[in-house]
Amino acid sequence: MAQAIRKGILLMNLGSPDSTEVKDVRRYLNEFLMDERVIDIPYLIRALLVKGIIVPFRAPKSAKAYQSIWTDEGSPLIVLTKQLQQAVQDEVSYPVEIAMRYGNPTVQHAFAQLMQKAPELDEVIAVPLYPHYAMSSYETAVESVKEIHAKGNYPFQLNFIKPYYNNTEYIDALAESIKPYLQQEFDHILFSYHGVPERHIRKGDTTGCHCLKVNDCCNVDSAAHTQCYRHQCVVTTKLVAKKLGLPEGKFGFSFQSRLGKEEWLKPYTAKRFEEMPKEGIKKLLVACPAFVSDCLETLEEIAEEGKEDFMHHGGESFTMIPCLNIHPMWVKAVAGWANNVAAGEKEMVLA
Structure with a gap:
């Protein structure tokens, strides 16, 4: 009898608006810029600054910028992250899902997908797609997932790959x-x-x-x-x-x-x-x-x-020069880190 799959991989990226329409860009910018680790000032001042000044001015300009890079499949970042998901999935035996810090797909959706694919899931290995530690990128992604994991009372353990800037x-x-x-x-x-x-x-x-x-x-x-x-x-x-x-x-x-x-x-x-x-x-x-x-x-x-x-x-x-995207060596690196963690080698896992 085949052994039940008990591991899962979560690839975590920044996120993107759902479309290039100003309303979707506005919603995305509000979520992004209201993050206390992105603009780390008191909430009321941050809300006044973001919702009253930055977003109303920035959303139409950002919408035009997104329009210049949008593809038939959607946001390049989302499309490329999905391609990375598939490429890593081809290298590992357990399910791989993606989640965005802001926008869709959400962490909750990714967790639900992993549990559906692996009902006996007991560990999720999260890979923040940020090579370097910064409070406004790596830290906010990790802390957000930890909070969702704790509040959701999920049955599986959560581990994170450390920043890999020198890996x-x-x-x-x-x-x-x-x-x-x-x-x-x-x-x-x-x-x-x-x-x-x-x-x-x-x-x-x-x-x-x-x-x-x-x-x-x-x-x-x-x-x-x-x-x-x-x-x-x-x-x-x-x-x-x-x-x-x-x-x-x-x-x-x-x-x-x-x-x-x-x-x-x-x-x-x-x-x-x-x-x-x-x-x-x-x-x-x-x-x-x-x-x-x-x-x-x-x-x-x-x-x-x-x-x-x-x-x-x-x-x-x-x-x-294009980013790593789905470069074969990058795909093998991500898959290798997750495989090492799953095998019990915890040297790259955030304690």
Whole structure:
């Protein structure tokens, strides 16, 4: 008699509006920006800011941006995450489902699907599709799923894959996905990461005295690095550059998607697009390692707006390198982590 399936995998991504209609974009932005780990200010002030100012102004513009990248199948992020789900499913013997932090499909739906496919389910291995730890991405996804799991009184145990910014399989997959683009002539490759406010970095400093306080803090050993987004982005950049044999001066990193007037992590990607042609960097490659699935921030912000800005300021060629999406090495990495956890090897699991 075949043994009952007792494990399941949950792939967790950010999310997307249900459509490009302004009402759906508005609903999505409200849910996203009202998250206290995204805009970490008191609730009443956050509600006034988000619902009274940001969303009414931003929703129509965001709807147009989504329209420029939307596919016949729907949102690129959702479509690509579903493709990753199928690719990982082909590599493992237990069910794989996806859930979004904001929007659909929900975590509750994913849990229900897993339990339907595996009635004797006793463990769900959650894989946050965020390589780096940030309170506004990895942390909020994990804490949200934990809360839903606890409130739902589900019968299965929940485990999480740790941030994998320096994991060999992730670095190898990322390097391999970039390698073909290095065959073309280029002056520089820019690793553009999603930005976060500097306040988030200081707030997440577990030591209270290191991040953005110590000179060259990202390169000085500290316990704070386990939750420091900037340090982890620096490490990813260095490891991938080393793997690809990129010399100093041929690569750099920056941070995109700034919101509001406060100080965010620097250098700003948009600013670098303006500056680089003046520095003699005319042929540019851009990779976005903080995103494992192409989405609005890569397809529209970088490949469309970023390219336009770079070329307008004197650039000659601009190539955005696609995210990992369903690269075979990435698929095998995700499946391998889940298999290791299921086999009892817990070294990659968040305690």
